Ligand code: SF4
């Protein structure tokens with residue numbers, strides 16, 4: 001079973017954040033930070049630098065990042081905050097710590113190609129713009145092949161029945177918050 005140390009070594013996270021001088025420009029421009037007080041990219045980077053890795057992986061707020069890249073545009077040190085957060089999410093997922101709502105959204109995308117079908121008003125707007133009722137690719141063979149490749153149904157079944165482990169190195173399968181600490185040794 002993978003340990004937290006091994007996973008972090010693969011992503012080299014603390015080293016990527018080292019040149020941050022905590023100016024806060026990333027947080028100042030972050031659209032998520034404007035509506036959620038507990039979403040603070042500067043603080044996430046600080047936690048990495050200070051070695052508070054386990055605590056960072058347990059934060060549900062990291063899952064709110066929309067990866068819009070505004071932080072990268074604003075950072076005077078060109079630190080790839082968005083990419084770092086993506087890797088933090090990957091680490092958390094590999095250790096089995098993924099919020100239930102994130103897994104539900106992923107399940108919808110894997111099964112139907114999107115989270116929510118467009119409402120009537122949106123359909124009308126699409127029609128007015130000469131667009132098809134749904135974007136190309138929603139029903140694509142690629143999506144179905146991806147589901148098969150990831151053995152998605154089995155993973156979801158394991159998640160729903162609570163029989164998933166989470167440290168298979170490849171996919172979010174559990175929202176067990178104790179997971180990180182248990183596997184951190
Ligand atoms: S903008 Fe860059 S240097 Fe400033 S706090 Fe954010 S990551 Fe650090």
Ligand code: SF4
Pocket residue numbers: 026029030031032033041064065066067068069070071072081082085
């Ligand atoms: S990529 Fe994430 S952290 Fe950066 S500005 Fe966008 S939402 Fe905020």
